[in-house]
Amino acid sequence: MNKNILDQFTKLVEFLGKVLGPDYEIVLHDLTDKKYSIVAIANGHVSGRKVGAPLTNLGLKVMTMGSYKNSDYLINYNGASGTNRVLRSSTMFIKDDNDEVVAMLCINFDDSKYVALSEEILKLCHPDELILQNKSYDSVNSILNDVPENFSESIEEVTQTVLQKVLADENIPVDRLTQDERLSIVDILNQKGIFMLKGAVSEVAKQLHCSEPSIYRYLNILNKDKSQQ
Known part of the structure; x- marks a missing residue:
């Protein structure tokens, strides 16, 4: 800049x-x-x-x-x-x-702190404190499960956050991934921009239990498919 x-x-x-x-x-x-x-x-x-x-x-x-x-x-x-x-x-x-x-x-x-304060005020006029507490807890957890942005301190955290979400969405255990499943995951990570980060290839390879050359090979396959389309 x-x-x-x-x-x-x-x-x-x-x-x-x-x-x-x-x-x-x-x-x-x-x-x-x-x-x-x-x-x-x-x-x-x-x-x-x-x-x-x-x-x-x-x-x-x-x-x-x-x-x-x-x-x-x-x-x-x-x-x-x-x-x-x-x-x-x-x-x-x-x-x-x-x-x-x-x-x-x-x-x-x-x-x-403002949410907590508003809940305390509501409890003064609401007869069922437990309902309010449970609604607040469920609401926060629901938001965290679907939150679009996570604030990470390192490239490892960014990669892990995105990768864990992808694996959870695909419902695939990482230790039993097929080559096609790895290719699909790399495609999703690529669309999310993960490989724009230096060192992401190494981190993804480690998380997917494969080699760095394998990740580069998957990316080459994906880029070749896109160019043909």
């Missing part, structure tokens, strides 16, 4: 972090290095990340699918912190003169 733009947005990260307060995490991703994309962060305790953390699974998917081309931002979607707290997240796409995204400015709001 252009240094002047980087400096301006870095100051904005600090400014917003102080103005909005400790429940709002402000993050600047420089997309020239997706493995260490976070270049500025305020209130990193919200997700547990720091400068040098990788791009998220949602960020990788946005870049792969080109979602940013028809929009300048995504707002009010769910994210999950490392401690499984549901966050309300929004992302602005920072684009260059060619309308290509070069950075992302993200705001992640941890509203857990």
Whole structure:
């Protein structure tokens, strides 16, 4: 990213972090290095990340699918912190003169204390506290099971998060994968942008119990199929 733009947005990260307060995490991703994309962060305790953390699974998917081309931002979607707290997240796409995204400015709001406070107030006028507690617990778990973005501190965490979700969706035990099933999983991971991260091939090979050359072979097969289509 252009240094002047980087400096301006870095100051904005600090400014917003102080103005909005400790429940709002402000993050600047420089997309020239997706493995260490976070270049500025305020209130990193919200997700547990720091400068040098990788791009998220949602960020990788946005870049792969080109979602940013028809929009300048995504707002009010769910994210999950490392401690499984549901966050309300929004992302602005920072684009260059060619309308290509070069950075992302993200705001992640941890509203857990406000949700807890509202539940306590409701309990004062609601006769069945247990029902309220159970509804809240089920709701949070439901959101976490289907959350679109997970905030990871390393490439290993990003890869594991996406891979575990794919394996769960496909209902396939990793120790009994066939070659076709591995090819299908690599295809899904590729569509989600995982292989845009340096080191992802090694991590996926380890998770799928196969060699790195096998992963490269699968990617070559998939790329060849796409070119023929």
